[in-house]
Amino acid sequence: MEAVPLHRIVGQLARGGPLGLVEDVGRRAQGAVARLELGPFRPLLVTHPDHLQYVLRDGAENYVRGAAMWDALGRLTGSGIAGEGAGWLASRDILRRGMSGGYLQQSGAGIAASVEQGVEELAGLARRQPVDAVVQMTRLVHRVINPVFFGSRISAEQCDRLGKDVATALGALLWRMAMPIVPHRVPMPGDRAFLRATRSINATLLPVIEAARREDDAGGTDLMSGLLRGSGADGRPLSDEHVSQDIVALFVAGSESSALTLTWAWAVLARHPTVVAAIREEADQVLADGPPRPEHxxxxxxxxxxxxxxxxxxxxxxxxxxVARKDDHVGEVAVPAGTTLVISPYLTHRLEEFWPDPLRFDPHRFDRPAVRARHSMAYLPFGDGAHQCVGQAFFAMESVLILATVLSRYDVHISGDPRPRLAVALPPRGRVDLTLTPRRR
Ligand code: HEM
Structure with a gap:
């Protein structure tokens, strides 16, 4: 096992910032379990696919959410889908059903129509002047998730406000996530912003939930309807608070991650014109018969x-x-009960053993024979095991329709070549600007 002493952590933080530190630890460990010596908090970093197979699948019942980030997050997202145990299972089953292949087939036309509308709104804004990619990808993602999460219960403006409040509350929790040993009763920076944001979230969500209950409006295929119809392990309906916190958890899990991934897609494409040309060639063939549809x-x-x-x-x-519930081993490394394990898809995706020349961007790594030849746990952007992302298929549909629709219609000028910055997700350090002009053929 690689032990990373505090003085190296501090030195690397000063040189390369938090992300530089994470990358440095991953590069040196190359898949070995690494222990970060952060005083009383000594988490183990687990990145090798064999170890992930154990922690997330074969031995998963010993490795649960808790402590570190999850305790802090629980203040915002409760103990439903973002938790563990009975509350999580009830929400997980409802949301998995709600996002299943069947749902996507049924509601795919609506999703594709939202993409079409969102792309045209983007083009209207980005034609006259460069627009901030993070802001616009967030708006576009909100247009697409609004009907999926809420049916037609909230306006675009309410959805944007909710997204902003959730982002503020999450940002305010960063201190607590970074210092999990500080008890909740001890005040910390961010507490007031957190309170303000959660009050605003409740003021938006709770009346919508109460009205839906009063008017018996839970028959839709949207996720809120599913949660309103659903029940917990005791057979009783989920409380309004549970439904509300699950919706917040969906925003936490699905909004910023989707918007930032799309932003990085544009930032990467700016450096790879041949990839843009190949997407266009494909999009011209597939989308030749009109606006985007789910089967595209x-x-x-x-x-x-x-x-x-x-x-x-x-x-x-x-x-x-x-967190490990009982004493165990991961590979050769002893894991005492209560140890925090940090899985990092970001670092697993950079292991040279599985990803030769890992920093090179090459979509052909996902040609079918290459995927078949690779360790199945070497790629896990959506996690794996019982907690695997419920929005994976939805994001796959949404994101390719967005990319192909934009590139089939517009020339996209992208400026800014940022590095990622470590936050709850990985936002760009600095702006990525987009300008769209109708495509010259
Ligand atoms: C690029 C986009 C996304 C990424 C990278 C992503 C990534 C992830 C990851 C890594 C997990 C596993 C967390 C864990 O193991 O504890 C997860 C879980 C989850 N994701 Fe996503 N996600 C994305 C989009 C979405 C979307 C669009 C939705 C909503 C429709 C969503 C809803 C969820 C939920 C509800 C969970 C918790 C599942 C559970 O605990 O059973 N995600 N996601």
Whole structure:
């Protein structure tokens, strides 16, 4: 096992910032379990696919959410989908059903129509002047998730406000996530911003939930309807608070990660004109028969590979913590009960053993024979095991339709060549600007 002493952590933080530190630890360990010596907090970093197979699948019942990030997050997202145990299971089953292949088939036309509308709004804004990619990808993602999460219960403006409040609350929790040993009763920076943001979230969500209950409006295919119809392990309906916190958890899990992944896609494409040309060639064939439709997503095979490679290099879930319930071993390394394990898809996706020349962007890494030949746990942008992302198929459809629709219609000028910055996800350090002009053929 690689032990990373505090003085090296501090030195590397000063040289390369938090992300530089994470990358340095991953590069040196190359898949070995590494222990970060952060005083009383000594988490183990687990990145090798064999170890992930054990922690997330074969031995998963010993590795649960808790402590570190999850305790802090629980103040915002409660103990439903973002938790563990009975509350999580009830929400997980409802949301998995709600996002299943069947749902996507049923509601795919609506999703594709939202993409079409969102892309045209983007083009209207980005034609006259450069626009901030993070802001506009967030807006576009909100247009697409609004009907999926809420049916037609909230306006675009309410959805944007909710997204902003959730982002503020999450940002305010960063201190607590970074210092998990500080008890909740001890005040910390961010507490007031957190309170303000959660009050605003409740003021938006709770009346919508109460009205839906009063008017018996839970028959839709949207996720809120599913949660309103659903029940917990005791057979009783989920409380309004549980439904509300699950919706917040969906925003936490699905909004910023999607918007930032799309932003990184544009930033990467700016450096790879041949990849843009290949997406266009595919999009011209697949989308030749009119506006985007759900079945197009399946046919946009190369665009899917591009998104897969974007998510390899820019894994928004750069740290997914678990806590060991009982004494155990991961590989040769002893894991005492109570140890925090940090899984990092970001670092696993950079292991040279599985990803030769790991920093090179190459969508052909996802050609079928290459995927078959690789360790199945070497790629996990959506996690794995019981907690695997419920929005994976939805994001796959949404993102390829967005990329292909934009590139089939517009010339995209992208400026800014940022590095990622470590936060809850991986936002760019500095702006990425987009300008769209109708395509010259
Ligand atoms: C690029 C986009 C996305 C990325 C990178 C991503 C990544 C992840 C990861 C790594 C996990 C596993 C967390 C864990 O193991 O503890 C996860 C879980 C989850 N994701 Fe996503 N996600 C994305 C989009 C979405 C979307 C669009 C939705 C909503 C529709 C969503 C909903 C969820 C939920 C509800 C969970 C928790 C599942 C559970 O604990 O059972 N995600 N996601």
């Amino acid at each position: 997503a399946r046919k946009l095979a190369f665009t899917q590979q591009v998104m897969a490679e974007v998510m390899r290099l820019y894994s928004m879930a750069w740290a997914v913590p678990r």
